[in-house]
Amino acid sequence: MNKAILAYEASRLKPASAIPDFRPGDTVRVSVRIVEGEKTRLQDFQGVCIARRGSGMRETFTVRRVSYGVGMERIFPIHSPRVETIQVVRHGKVRRAKLYYLRSLRGKKARIQEIRRVSKKAAAVPALDVAAESLVQETSAAPETAPEIAENEQ
Structure with missing residues (x-):
């Protein structure tokens, strides 16, 4: 592509953070800025991500939810200024990139199994090892209590 177009797109991209x-199969909550006259408000749309397509500035994702028995789908551009936040509610276990087959399923058949996935950001943060600290405290306390027990037995 043209270098000017690439530079413009790079300036408009949201930061990776x-x-x-x-991924498709995850339940997400998307907060969208709605403009009504002079007022603006945020509206949440929560559902299952059934597709992700495109790259860069043109990347979009489709979210599907069923409300009162009626299926609704919305396509959101990831880098749109109207999309305020994207929150992952739960991670789903699927084996497809496009989950269009969910459109024909109803009720319990349309459920997606949940998995426990650790995000890369959470894995990068070092966790405190509380068990190791308590072990150090117990070993330092053990020699002091050992002579008292021996004296009580005699």
Whole structure:
């Protein structure tokens, strides 16, 4: 592509930290800025991500939810200024990139199994090892209590 177009797109992209790691099958909550006259408000749309397509500035994802028995789908551009936040509610276990087959399923057949996935950002943060600290405290306390027990037995 033209270098001017690439430079313009790069200036409009959201930072990578603003976009969570989500895949098709994940349940996401998208907060969209709605303009009504002079007022603006945020509206949440929660559902299952059934597709992700494109790259760069043109990347979009499709979210599907069923409300009162009626299926609704919305396509959101990831880098749109109207999309305020994207939150991952739960991670789903699927084996397809496009989940269009969910459109024909109803009720329990349309459920997606949940998995426990650790995000790369959470894995990078070192966790405190509380068990190791308590072990150190127990070993330092053990020699002091050992002579008292021996004296009580005599």
